[in-house]
Every structure is written in C-alpha cells, then in structure tokens.
C-alpha cells in the first residue's frame with residue numbers, strides 16, 4: 001500500500017517523524033511504482049520576505065497527497081521555514097561531513113537536524129565544481145546526513161564534453177558508485193542532473209534520460225540488491241511545467257529536483273501536479 005500524508009515533520013518531533021516519513025519508505029507495490037518526490041533547490045535565493053511563498057507552496061502541495069514534495073533552502077532560512085510550515089519537509093543544500101569542529105562557515109548534519117531540516121542535497125554539481133568536492137567527500141557527507149536521520153538527495157551528472165564524447169553513462173555510473181553511502185540507504189534518493197541542463201533550458205531527450213536512469217538503477221541494484229530498486233532516482237535540469245509530464249513518463253524517473261522553477265508556487269506546483277498525474 002502506498003503511504004500518503006506521512007511526510008509531516010513537526011519541529012519538535014523530527015526524529016520520530018523522519019523515521020516514519022514516507023521519505024523513509026519510498027516503496028510502492030512494485031519497483032515501477034515508487035512514490036514520486038519533487039524537491040525544490042532554492043540555491044542562494046530566499047529572504048524572510050519569501051516565507052509567504054514557501055507557505056503557498058506547502059499549502060498547494062497538500063492537494064497532491066500521492067507525491068512527496070520538499071524545499072531545500074539556504075541554511076539560514078531553514079528554521080524560519082520549518083516554523084512557518086510545520087509538517088512540510090524543509091531541507092538543506094549541503095552538509096559538512098564532520099560532526100563538529102574547526103570548519104569555519106560549515107554546518108553539520110546534527111545542526112541541520114536541530115534546526116528542523118528533514119533532508120539535504122549532497123554533491124550538487126555547483127558544489128562539486130566551485131568547492132571542488134570529490135566523490136569520497138560527497139559519500140562522507142551523505143553518510144553523515146543519513147546517520148543524523150536526514151534524507152539525502154545525492155546528485156550526479158556529466159558535463160557537455162563528456163556527453164559529446166559518448167561517455168555520459170559510464171562517467172555518471174562511476175561517479176555514483178564512488179559517491180554512494182555504504183549503509184542506511186532507506187532515506188536516500190539519487191538526482192541525475194546533467195550539468196549542461198542545469199539552468200540552461202536544455203534538456204536531454206526522453207531516450208537519453210531513460211538510458212541514464214536505467215543504468216543508474218542497475219548500479220543501485222548491484223550495490224544494494226533489492227534495496228536498490230526502492231531508491232528513488234530523480235531527474236534534474238531545466239524541469240518546467242511544460243516538460244515535466246514527458247519527463248515523468250520515462251521509466252525509472254521517480255521525481256524531479258527543480259531549481260529555478262521551484263522559487264514560485266505558480267511555476268512549481270504544476271510540476272508537482274504532473275508528478276501526481278497517472279502516466280498515460
């Protein structure tokens with residue numbers, strides 16, 4: 001039976017909620033029927049004046065009980081957002097792998113959890129590039145977050161040059177294998193985000209997305225056996241209301257990580273609606 005409405009994460013009961021959230025149980029009756037997750041990545045956008053937009057997104061998302069929806073916000077906005085939209089999953093965009101210590105400017109998984117976050121992105125290409133984050137570092141971040149009861153969206157994706165050279169699948173699978181946490185993957189999701197599609201308006205063909213997601217599913221099955229069939233694989237990169245339905249109709253696409261189109265409810269909610277619609 002598909003779980004619905006179990007994403008509620010009360011700021012005072014984060015741990016218990018994380019354990020029972022449908023985030024933690026992305027299981028449908030069969031691997032092809034994983035409950036979809038649509039997560040927004042606000043990147044370095046968002047001020048206190050945007051809390052009303054977050055309220056609007058949370059309220060409108062409730063109409064789509066069959067889809068998990070979350071917003072990954074700048075760290076400084078997390079606690080205010082959690083208070084503003086109790087029960088709606090608010091996440092971070094990065095986490096430090098260490099528990100605590102001399103890491104100026106960084107935020108630990110325990111701090112995120114303490115602020116009320118229920119998930120975090122790790123390994124986004126903007127961080128892999130600008131902060132030179134390596135696969136082992138991304139794996140350590142994922143493990144740190146999972147061990148603090150946070151859900152994790154682990155991003156992988158190829159550059160335009162790699163795709164043009166015909167090495168996209170091989171490169172992204174190697175990246176995934178080297179970044180995967182070794183344990184506790186019940187709250188793990190993968191986001192395939194071709195770097196050349198992020199913020200550009202360019203999107204791979206459905207065939208290219210399907211080929212990559214099938215290959216990633218194979219990696220996950222090899223790594224985790226049957227558990228690998230239950231890990232959601234999101235697509236990310238220029239997802240909009242106009243292309244969401246086509247992307248969600250591709251096999252092994254279990255949701256989306258959405259950047260620019262997640263900032264406004266008017267752009268984001270139609271994507272959630274597309275995820276909720278039965279595939280025809």
Ligand code: PEP
Nearest residue numbers: 198199236237238259260
């Ligand atoms: C992202 O950065 O995760 C992303 C998918 O961005 P956009 O939707 O704007 O391409």
